[in-house]
Amino acid sequence: MTAEPDPRISFETSGADLDAAVHMYEDAYASVGFTATRTERPFAYRFRVVGDDVMSFRSTRFDARMQGELDVRDEYVVMWTTDGGGRVDIGRQEVAFTPASPMMFPTGRPFAFDLQDVRQSLVQFDRTALERVAAEVHGAQPGPLVFDHTATPRTAELRGWNAQVQRAAAVVLGRASVSSLALAEVARDTAQSLLRTFPHKLLAPDVPLPQGATGRVREAVEYMHAFAHTPISTTDVAEHVGLSVRGLQQAFQRQVGTAPNAMLRGIRLDRVREELRRASTGDLTVASVAMRWGFAHLGRFSAAYAARFSEYPRDTLQR
Numbered sequence: 001m002t003a004e005p006d007p008r009i010s011f012e013t014s015g016a017d018l019d020a021a022v023h024m025y026e027d028a029y030a031s032v033g034f035t036a037t038r039t040e041r042p043f044a045y046r047f048r049v050v051g052d053d054v055m056s057f058r059s060t061r062f063d064a065r066m067q068g069e070l071d072v073r074d075e076y077v078v079m080w081t082t083d084g085g086g087r088v089d090i091g092r093q094e095v096a097f098t099p100a101s102p103m104m105f106p107t108g109r110p111f112a113f114d115l116q117d118v119r120q121s122l123v124q125f126d127r128t129a130l131e132r133v134a135a136e137v138h139g140a141q142p143g144p145l146v147f148d149h150t151a152t153p154r155t156a157e158l159r160g161w162n163a164q165v166q167r168a169a170a171v172v173l174g175r176a177s178v179s180s181l182a183l184a185e186v187a188r189d190t191a192q193s194l195l196r197t198f199p200h201k202l203l204a205p206d207v208p209l210p211q212g213a214t215g216r217v218r219e220a221v222e223y224m225h226a227f228a229h230t231p232i233s234t235t236d237v238a239e240h241v242g243l244s245v246r247g248l249q250q251a252f253q254r255q256v257g258t259a260p261n262a263m264l265r266g267i268r269l270d271r272v273r274e275e276l277r278r279a280s281t282g283d284l285t286v287a288s289v290a291m292r293w294g295f296a297h298l299g300r301f302s303a304a305y306a307a308r309f310s311e312y313p314r315d316t317l318q319r
Helices: 018-028 127-138 155-172 180-197 215-227 235-239 247-253 258-278 287-292 298-311 313-318
Strands: 009-016 033-035 045-051 053-072 074-089 095-097 113-128 144-146 200-202
Touching: 009 018, 018 033, 018 045, 018 053, 045 298, 053 155, 053 180, 074 127, 113 180, 127 144, 127 180, 127 200, 155 180, 215 235, 215 247, 215 258, 235 247, 235 258, 247 258, 258 287, 258 298, 258 313, 287 298, 287 313, 298 313
Parallel strands: none
Antiparallel strands: 009 045, 033 053, 045 053, 053 113, 074 095, 074 113, 144 200
């Protein structure tokens, strides 16, 4: 009987050439425009990937400062460091990371980063694979996952995550040969631990779609529903579906007869109404909910709300 070949894919590189390191990381993350500057440490780097097409472990040593923008569309990524630090999602929902504090990469859109002198570890999941496990966990149909990368995991769940990563690493990074079944089982266990540990929402695939929305317009509307709670703009939506802003506007007008910024504003107004209807008078204020959903000018917000729902937001809250 022929033994099953080891299903793991492995890649490792290292060196002391700063420019070569930058190009290697751009290739590894399918990005461009990374910049690096030397620090007080003598420069060296090391990069390693081991895993399969469902889950992989990555490790990085980078003795310099690197800045750039990532757009991880096809993966969900957990990251932590044992040395060094930096910032993620700069200029938006910015988070500083320090050693021994795991966090999710921002999901569904590009984000800027700035890191320095790091020893970094990552667990990466294929997007479709993790969404299927999440659908089973939540008892729903598979759909995009929205992780809150600003949230700090609870201590008990984080302890469980760390223990599961150690068990998974022993299999994925171990010297002994491993079967496809063993990799699949450890990936599933790690996926379930990730979902228990890191706060997230599962976007139902049956989000309300305007009549006529197909292709990239449909994808844009689904993206708006998934990330309406974040400070996305029409530019972000256009980037997500691979169109220019003008191209997105023309596609929306042609298919659904409205502008994308009007669609996004309407989704956020709907979310405000949901919150106000669930709340009791005294629990919150109209202003606080409006601000949370990106409506800074309360007068214009109130007028837009009344035009959409035929009542003022204070009336919704008081019912």
